Amino acid sequence: MDPPTVWRLLGSVAVVALAVACTPADGTDAGPVILATTTSTDDSGLLDVLVPRFEQETGFRLDVIAVGSGQAIELGRRGEADVVLAHSPDAERQLVATGVTGDRELVMYNDVVVLGPGDDPSQVGPATALTEVMQRVATGEAAFISRGDDSGTHALELSLWEQAGIEPSGQGYREAGQGMGATLQIAAEAEAYTLSDRGTWLATELQDGLAILYEGDPALFNLYHVIPITDAAGDRVNEDGGQAFADWIVADDIQASIGRFGMDAYGQALFVPAAGRDAGDLRGGG
Amino acid sequence: MEVVIEAIEGAWQLLVGRDEVTYEVLWRSLRISLSATGIALALGLPVGLGLAVGRFRGRRTLYTLANTGMGLPPIVVGLVLTVLLWRSGPLGGLRLLYTPTAMVIAQAAIATPVVIALSAAALQQIDEEFRLQMRGIGASRLRSLWELGREAHLPLLAVAMAGFGAAISEVGAALMVGGNLQGETRVLTTAAVREASRGRFAAALAFGFVLLALALLVNLTLTTLQQRDRTTRR
Numbered sequence: 001m002d003p004p005t006v007w008r009l010l011g012s013v014a015v016v017a018l019a020v021a022c023t024p025a026d027g028t029d030a031g032p033v034i035l036a037t038t039t040s041t042d043d044s045g046l047l048d049v050l051v052p053r054f055e056q057e058t059g060f061r062l063d064v065i066a067v068g069s070g071q072a073i074e075l076g077r078r079g080e081a082d083v084v085l086a087h088s089p090d091a092e093r094q095l096v097a098t099g100v101t102g103d104r105e106l107v108m109y110n111d112v113v114v115l116g117p118g119d120d121p122s123q124v125g126p127a128t129a130l131t132e133v134m135q136r137v138a139t140g141e142a143a144f145i146s147r148g149d150d151s152g153t154h155a156l157e158l159s160l161w162e163q164a165g166i167e168p169s170g171q172g173y174r175e176a177g178q179g180m181g182a183t184l185q186i187a188a189e190a191e192a193y194t195l196s197d198r199g200t201w202l203a204t205e206l207q208d209g210l211a212i213l214y215e216g217d218p219a220l221f222n223l224y225h226v227i228p229i230t231d232a233a234g235d236r237v238n239e240d241g242g243q244a245f246a247d248w249i250v251a252d253d254i255q256a257s258i259g260r261f262g263m264d265a266y267g268q269a270l271f272v273p274a275a276g277r278d279a280g281d282l283r284g285g286g
Numbered sequence: 287m288e289v290v291i292e293a294i295e296g297a298w299q300l301l302v303g304r305d306e307v308t309y310e311v312l313w314r315s316l317r318i319s320l321s322a323t324g325i326a327l328a329l330g331l332p333v334g335l336g337l338a339v340g341r342f343r344g345r346r347t348l349y350t351l352a353n354t355g356m357g358l359p360p361i362v363v364g365l366v367l368t369v370l371l372w373r374s375g376p377l378g379g380l381r382l383l384y385t386p387t388a389m390v391i392a393q394a395a396i397a398t399p400v401v402i403a404l405s406a407a408a409l410q411q412i413d414e415e416f417r418l419q420m421r422g423i424g425a426s427r428l429r430s431l432w433e434l435g436r437e438a439h440l441p442l443l444a445v446a447m448a449g450f451g452a453a454i455s456e457v458g459a460a461l462m463v464g465g466n467l468q469g470e471t472r473v474l475t476t477a478a479v480r481e482a483s484r485g486r487f488a489a490a491l492a493f494g495f496v497l498l499a500l501a502l503l504v505n506l507t508l509t510t511l512q513q514r515d516r517t518t519r520r
Contacts, residue, residue: 003418031381048468063384065465066480146484181485204485236373 014271032061033241036081037074038088038152040180041224042066044110044270046261053257054248060241069152076101076227079234082242084227085249087152089279092225100233102243105250106279108258108271109221112156113201114214116193117142117186119253124193124213133214134164143192144168147183148175152222157195160219184210197222198271219260224271226250250275300496308493312500315473318386319454320504322393326449329394330401331442335431337402337416338409349406355399362463363395371463384465389473392459397449404448408441409434443512446506452503464506474500 041047042064063073065081069088076084084130085107086092096104114133116124122140127133137144138161144193146168147154174192176183184227185215187194188209201212228246231237250255255273262270274282300308336342337349340409369375371383382388416437435442457475464471464478474497481490 034384039483042480061469063465063470064383065467078372079374122326156324179483181483185483185487200485233375236378 007077032063033086033238034081035064035083035245036075037064037066037085038069038072039066040197041085041114049261054245058244059216060244070150075228077233079229079237082229082238083245085224087222087224088155089223095227100230102228103228104225104227105246106274106277107224107226107249107283108273109223110197110199110271112153112195112197112220112222113212115196115210116213117191118157118211118212130217130219131164132161134166137193138166141173143190144175145183145187145190145192145194146220148177153180153195153197159253202266218282221282289488289491292488293495296488296492297495297510302484308496311472311474312479312496315454316500318389318473319393319450321390321455322397322444323450325394325473326397326401327446330398331405334402334405335409337406352399353401358396358399360396360456363392363456366463367392381473382465383463384471386471388462388463389471392463393456396456396459397453401445401449404445407432408445409438410463412438417454443508452505469480
């Protein structure tokens with residue numbers, strides 16, 4: 001091949017590339033509905049089931065942007081998303097307080113479990129209350145791996161320390177700064193304790209290294225709320241689309257599907273549908 | 287190490303088993319990154335040439351900027367582009383955020399400094415003596431440039447490969463401006479990030495190996511062209 005042939009080749013690549021780049025994105029008027037949600041919601045695989053069904057039933061196109069909790073809520077506040085599905089109640093309430101949202105509604109919950117080495121060196125398993133669990137983890141020799149990433153699970157962890165009257169610090173407390181899967185991997189390697197939502201735990205196949213040592217306390221429930229964004233957040237918010245998703249996900253038949261999700265893969269449901277229920281009752285007033 | 291073996295098997299199955307989703311992600315990665323490389327070459331080669339043969343004010347500054355730009359963190363490119371493309375941002379009306387086009391722009395921005403800096407270096411090396419020769423045979427300015435391109439086409443193919451490598455391997459910008467939407471903007475790197483975040487390390491690594499296989503294929507093609515030229519010239 002002559003050098004000029006090479007140039008022609010590269011040249012044609014460049015021309016094609018420019019043509020591709022200049023093709024406008026598909027120009028539907030309102031554009032897709034943007035759902036900002038947390039990576040852990042996306043990681044469960046639930047949205048893979050729900051999104052196609054929403055698009056089919058309502059005719060809206062839905063783009064799911066799965067990011068950190070903080071970012072999901074900030075995208076809503078700025079009107080860069082049309083609806084938010086999150087599990088950080090405090091941050092959500094702050095978002096609602098800014099006045100750019102519609103009604104925030106409870107959708108579902110899943111639970112967080114306390115995990116640690118199978119031989120349970122800090123004797124967490126026999127504890128009778130969650131505060132005692134946290135105290136035993138804090139005083140025990142084994143390390144604790146925190147998400148350390150401002151995620152919903154991280155926020156829950158911090159509130160548990162606070163309730164137990166402990167300031168987490170020192171050598172045994174390590175912040176991973178990463179997602180749930182990576183954090184679980186670190187905990188398994190380090191033979192340390194950690195918290196994880198049940199869904200990610202079941203999906204990681206780390207069952208050799210870690211075991212569930214404490215579960216079932218209502219304070220360990222992860223509450224998921226849906227928050228539609230209004231055009232008070234920005235002119236280009238797809239208010240109808242966002243509200244349509246919020247209405248759709250709390251409807252009876254969708255709630256029933258949420259309650260069945262996970263049965264096939266894990267033999268147990270990963271989420272408990274909770275539309276219309278009172279968050280205060282679920283959390284025991286917390 | 288079990289994970290690595292599992293990942294190699296996984297990657298093999300994805301490729302040989304013609305897994306539909308994987309191939310779709312693979313083609314999208316290739317399309318986006320080749321487009322970005324094409325744009326980076328179209329923009330970067332003339333600038334690189336200018337830097338190599340030109341004598342103008344600010345040349346050294348531009349050169350320094352291009353060299354610095356080679357280390358441009360993709361996440362910074364992604365953040366800046368995202369803010370520009372936000373609905374509330376100056377380019378929000380284009381509705382490009384979370385589209386493959388936005389990813390092409392981001393990757394082109396990452397690859398262009400690489401193309402500029404490396405092509406300038408490649409052409410400069412040839413420049414000095416070569417220009418004297420050209421002047422000696424009384425070639426026109428345009429002709430000299432053309433001959434320079436011919437002379438340097440081997441290193442310039444390496445420039446194209448480096449640009450493509452920068453584009454296809456980055457993840458920060460693709461994640462930010464693409465949003466990792468299934469069936470729309472999910473590419474090999476962002477698919478790997480998602481699997482890792484789900485705790486599926488073998489699956490994540492399998493996508494990594496598919497990416498390597500793809501990069502190998504593209505570079506093998508370009509290297510074959512490059513080396514064939516070399517042998518025919520001798």
